[in-house]
Amino acid sequence: MLSNHKINHWSNRLNCVLATISLLLIFSHQASADEKKASPQFKDGEAQIVKAFADADYWIRHDLWVETEFDSDGDGKLDRMHVSVTRPRQTESEGLKLPAVYISSPYFAGTGSKGRQYFWDTKQELGAVPKKRERVPSVVRKGMRPIISKSHMKDWVPRGYVVVHSSSPGTGLSQGCPTIGGDNESLAPKAVIDWLCGRAKGFTTIDGSDLVTAKWCTGKVGMTGTSFNGTLALAAATTGVEGLEAIIPVAPNTSYYHYYRSNGLIRHPYGYLGEDIDYLYDFVHSGDKNRREHCNCEIRDKELLKQFDRVSGDYNRFWAGRDYLNDIKPVKAAVLMSHAFNDWNVMPEHSVRIFKALQANGVPTQAYFHQGGHGGPPPMKQMNRWFTRYLHRVKNGVEKDPKAWIVRAGAKRDQPTSYADYPNPKAKPVKLFPGAGAPEQGTLTINTQPAQGTEKLVDNFSFNGTALAQAEWTEHRLIYVSPKLAKPIHISGTPRISIRLACNKPAANLSVWLVSLPWTEGRNSKITDNIITRGWADPQNHHSLTESEPLKPGQFYDLSFDLQPDDQIIPKGQQLGLMIFSSDRDFTLRPTPGTELTVDLDKTSMMLPIVGGTSALKESLAPGKKK
Incomplete structure (x- = not known):
C-alpha cells in the first residue's frame, strides 16, 4: 500500500498537471478563437457584448481577503473582507486591464430565520417599554469558495468588465461585526476599492501573508445593488474613495431612522410589522462563530438596543450616525438612483433626499423611477450608458441626458418617459x-x-x-x-x-x-x-x-x-x-x-x-x- 506521504505527493503532482492542462486549454482556445487581442467594443455609447469575453467556461474565478483599516470584532487584528473575482481570461493571457463592477452585500452567505415570533410585539401602548423579543437563531453560513455570488456576471463580464463581490463585515467569510449602518460598513467596500486600485493589501487566505494584487483592473470601479446592497454602494461613495467613479443604487436605504421611524413615530417597513434595527442585525449576522458573542454583546446589546429608543421614536445621535445624508459631502462618484414610488418597504424618500442633495453639490446624477414595489433597476441601456461613460470614459453624452426618467402607469419598465428633472420643474x-x-x-x-x-x-x-x-x-x-x-x-x-x-x-x-x-x-x-x-x-x-x-x-x-x-x-x-x-x-x-x-x-x-x-x-x- 502507498503511504500517506506518497499519496499526498502524487495528489499534488496530479493537481499541478490538471492546472497546467487547464491553462493550456484556455490559451489554446484563445489562440484559435482570436487572431488579435480582444478588447471592449462600443456602439451608440454602450459597451457591446464581445464574443471573446462571453464564454463563461473560460472566465477566471478566484477569491481573496482584503485587509481593512478597522478592527470591529475586537480580536486585536484588522478585519479582512472576503472578496471574489470573475474576469475574462484575457486579463490573464493577454494582460488586458478592465474596469470593475462591484457588489457588496450582507446577504450572500445566507440569512436568519423569518417570522413574526422574532419581531417586536406591536400590540403595545404608546410610550410603554416594549416586551423583549425572541432572538433569531444563529445564522448557518451557506456557500462555498471561491464564488460568493453569481449576480451581475452575465450582464457585465461579456461587456468588458470584471465583476467583484464581497461579503460585508460579520457576514460569510468576512471578519468583523455587522453594525447596520455603522462606519465599518462604509469603510469595508472602501478597502476593496482601494485594493482594486492598488492601495490596499489582498491576501490569498483569511489569516495568511501571501499577497494577491488586482493588476488586471484599470483603477475604475462602479458599484450597484438593490436594497441593502444599494445602501452599501452609497456608503462606499460617502467615503470619497478614489477610483469609485459611478454607482447605481437600486431602492437603497439611505437612513435607518427613515426606515424604522417617521417624524418621531415608531413605524415599520411594509410586510415586516415589528421589525427593528436589532432584528436586521440578527438576520444578517452569519460571520465567524468564534466572534459572534463579542459582536452580539458590543454591537447589538450595548449599541443598537441601548440607543435605538423603541419607546419615544425620537431622532438622536445613534440614528444621525446611520443617516447617509449627513455624510454626503465627500461623494464624487456619478450617481444613477433607482426607486419605485410604490415602494412601501424602503420608501421613495430614501432616494429622493439623496438625489436632490447630490444635485445641490454638483455631483453628476440621474434618477429612474417606476410605479412598482421594492426593487427594480433601470433599463440595461441606461445602466450601460452610465458605466460606459464613467468607467470606460467613453464620451457618450450621458451627462447631457434628461435628469429624470419615470415609468408611467401601464408602461413597460424599459420605456420610461424623460423629464428635465425631478420633481417636474413645472x-x-x-x-x-x-x-x-x-x-x-x-x-x-x-x-x-x-x-x-x-x-x-x-x-x-x-x-x-x-x-x-x-x-x-x-x-x-x-x-x-x-x-x-x-x-x-x-x-x-x-x-x-x-x-x-x-x-x-x-x-x-x-x-x-x-x-x-x-x-x-x-x-x-x-x-x-x-x-x-x-x-x-x-x-x-x-x-x-x-x-x-x-x-x-x-x-x-x-x-x-x-x-x-x-x-x-x-x-x-x-x-x-x-x-x-x-x-x-x-x-x-x-x-x-x-x-x-x-x-x-x-x-x-x-x-x-x-x-x-x-x-x-x-x-x-x-x-x-x-x-
Whole structure:
C-alpha cells in the first residue's frame, strides 16, 4: 500500500498537471478563437457584448481577503473582507486591464430565520417599554469558495468588465461585526476599492501573508445593488474613495431612522410589522462563530438596543450616525438612483433626499423611477450608458441626458418617459382645504371653507387603511374628497400636510393617506395604485424631532410634515381623497382602541405639487360640478 506521504505527493503532482492542462486549454482556445487581442467594443455609447469575453467556461474565478483599516470584532487584528473575482481570461493571457463592477452585500452567505415570533410585539401602548423579543437563531453560513455570488456576471463580464463581490463585515467569510449602518460598513467596500486600485493589501487566505494584487483592473470601479446592497454602494461613495467613479443604487436605504421611524413615530417597513434595527442585525449576522458573542454583546446589546429608543421614536445621535445624508459631502462618484414610488418597504424618500442633495453639490446624477414595489433597476441601456461613460470614459453624452426618467402607469419598465428633472420643474404647490362631513365623506377644495369647526375620529387598529378609505360611514377615520377630475392631473414632488389636532390621551399615532377614488380592485393600465402617497407622525414631536413631550388632553397642537414623494398622473373621472386616521395597521404600533383625535379643519390643509399649479388643478376640478 502507498503511504500517506506518497499519496499526498502524487495528489499534488496530479493537481499541478490538471492546472497546467487547464491553462493550456484556455490559451489554446484563445489562440484559435482570436487572431488579435480582444478588447471592449462600443456602439451608440454602450459597451457591446464581445464574443471573446462571453464564454463563461473560460472566465477566471478566484477569491481573496482584503485587509481593512478597522478592527470591529475586537480580536486585536484588522478585519479582512472576503472578496471574489470573475474576469475574462484575457486579463490573464493577454494582460488586458478592465474596469470593475462591484457588489457588496450582507446577504450572500445566507440569512436568519423569518417570522413574526422574532419581531417586536406591536400590540403595545404608546410610550410603554416594549416586551423583549425572541432572538433569531444563529445564522448557518451557506456557500462555498471561491464564488460568493453569481449576480451581475452575465450582464457585465461579456461587456468588458470584471465583476467583484464581497461579503460585508460579520457576514460569510468576512471578519468583523455587522453594525447596520455603522462606519465599518462604509469603510469595508472602501478597502476593496482601494485594493482594486492598488492601495490596499489582498491576501490569498483569511489569516495568511501571501499577497494577491488586482493588476488586471484599470483603477475604475462602479458599484450597484438593490436594497441593502444599494445602501452599501452609497456608503462606499460617502467615503470619497478614489477610483469609485459611478454607482447605481437600486431602492437603497439611505437612513435607518427613515426606515424604522417617521417624524418621531415608531413605524415599520411594509410586510415586516415589528421589525427593528436589532432584528436586521440578527438576520444578517452569519460571520465567524468564534466572534459572534463579542459582536452580539458590543454591537447589538450595548449599541443598537441601548440607543435605538423603541419607546419615544425620537431622532438622536445613534440614528444621525446611520443617516447617509449627513455624510454626503465627500461623494464624487456619478450617481444613477433607482426607486419605485410604490415602494412601501424602503420608501421613495430614501432616494429622493439623496438625489436632490447630490444635485445641490454638483455631483453628476440621474434618477429612474417606476410605479412598482421594492426593487427594480433601470433599463440595461441606461445602466450601460452610465458605466460606459464613467468607467470606460467613453464620451457618450450621458451627462447631457434628461435628469429624470419615470415609468408611467401601464408602461413597460424599459420605456420610461424623460423629464428635465425631478420633481417636474413645472410642478407648483397648490393648497387644498378640507370641509366637514364626518363620519361620511367631507369635501376637498382649492378654496378655504370658513367655519368648518372640528371633527373627531376614534382609533382602532382592527381596520386597515384600505378598508377605511373605502368605508361609506365610519368613526375611525376622517376623509375629504375632491370633485371628480374633468381632466387628468399630474402630481410631481412631495406633498405636505399641516394639521391642528387634539387628543384625549398623552400619546397617539397619526397617519395620513392621499388616495384616488373610487377604489379600483386590482391594478389596471391607468391607475397603478389607489394609494397615491402616505405619511406618519408622532404628535408628541410637534415642535422637535429630537424631543417629544406628552400631549395635554384636549389641548390643540400644530404639526406639519411631508408625505412620501410621488410622480403620478391621476386620470379623468377619479377623485382625490385626503384621509386622516390614527393607527395604521400595516405600519404602526397597535395600542388599545379608543384614543380620540379631534382635528381643527379651519387650521388644516394639504400642499400638493401639481404640474401646472393652481390653474391646472382648477381646470381639472371643473368648479360647479358635484362629486
